[in-house]
Amino acid sequence: MKIKNIVLIITMLLLFPLVSAAQLKFEREYRIQPEVTPPTARAFIDAINPDLKIKWYKEESSQGISIEAKFIYVGKKYSIEFDTLGNIQDAEFIIKKSDINPVVYRNMEVHLDSLYNNWKFQKIQKQYKGKPEDIITSINNDKPNPAVETAYEIVLKGKSSGIAHLYEVTFNEHGEIHHFEQIIQEKADHLEY
Template sequence: MNTARIIIAIGFMFFSFVAEAQQKYEREYRIKSEIVPQSAKEFIDSISSDSKIKWYKEISLNDITIEAKFKHDKKKFSVEFDTLGKLQDVEFVIKKREIIPEVYNQMERKLDSLFHKWKFRKIQKHYSGKSIDVVTSIRENEPSDSIKVSYEIVLKGKKIQYTQLYEITFNEQGEMENILEIIQDKADHLEY
């Protein structure tokens, strides 16, 4: 009888976790710089004038955005704008060791509580706020007090027998803010 209760409790926890994770789907299309809003191009020029910029239109479940991808100071950057060229956020890839140890330990405890096993695919530091403050933070390689800093982690997580890719957002203190189950496009997996 106790075994049945344990199995039911585990099943309930598993399905409630899967149900609470919202879904994320994104599709990117390369676009020419001629159709990018001028304000978006000017923002990118203020950060990096010597890098090759690749522009994308990104379609998600809720939104359409314009995204610039480039390298700056040996880091991969992704800058997202709305369709009118207003800055939404800046992300850049970092290594695990670049996260303050106390913050990383907080994240790790949360991930251990959510998943049986997990493995990082990508870690990004995320800046949002006023354009001028974001530019200053990127140039000085140090976030100003006036911008919001968070971490966006893509990982492969296993819960019981269910393995899936997730995007998890943590705040600057390492507290989880959001979890999204990544929907992969079947066309991405075709092998020729």
């Protein structure tokens, strides 16, 4: 399976020139049982609400291995990512374009228009980073704690020079690009959110 992924990546690099200086992103996710997740990750989720129905995943990506908890809480689809020791990396939840401050959204548009001839959002997530207790407070209060770093992680289809690719772009709270990667897709057999 790993050789297949390596061959796929090499093929993509040879056949499709990068539109920009974006890094390549590939990931593989699969379900795991709660018992094999780090206790600190389970304790974090219990601090939000011990009655949540959690789906746990192990993710192998170009950044390494992580553990994800996915659940719906107060009507929002959350994805909480932990390192393999159970330390929180970030908390994300799906939002609509209309949930983004218009000034921030306009800044995003300006940056994306400079990179692509055409682009379209596929998925928008608001992201929280910070101390575990501040992230838990933000989730439970349904608004960011002032101590939490807020960002937007967006999957978009971008077209430049007649070639379209999927990208994951992270914008800071002001709508400035913080990081972006071209997504190398592999057939997924699970629901992503």
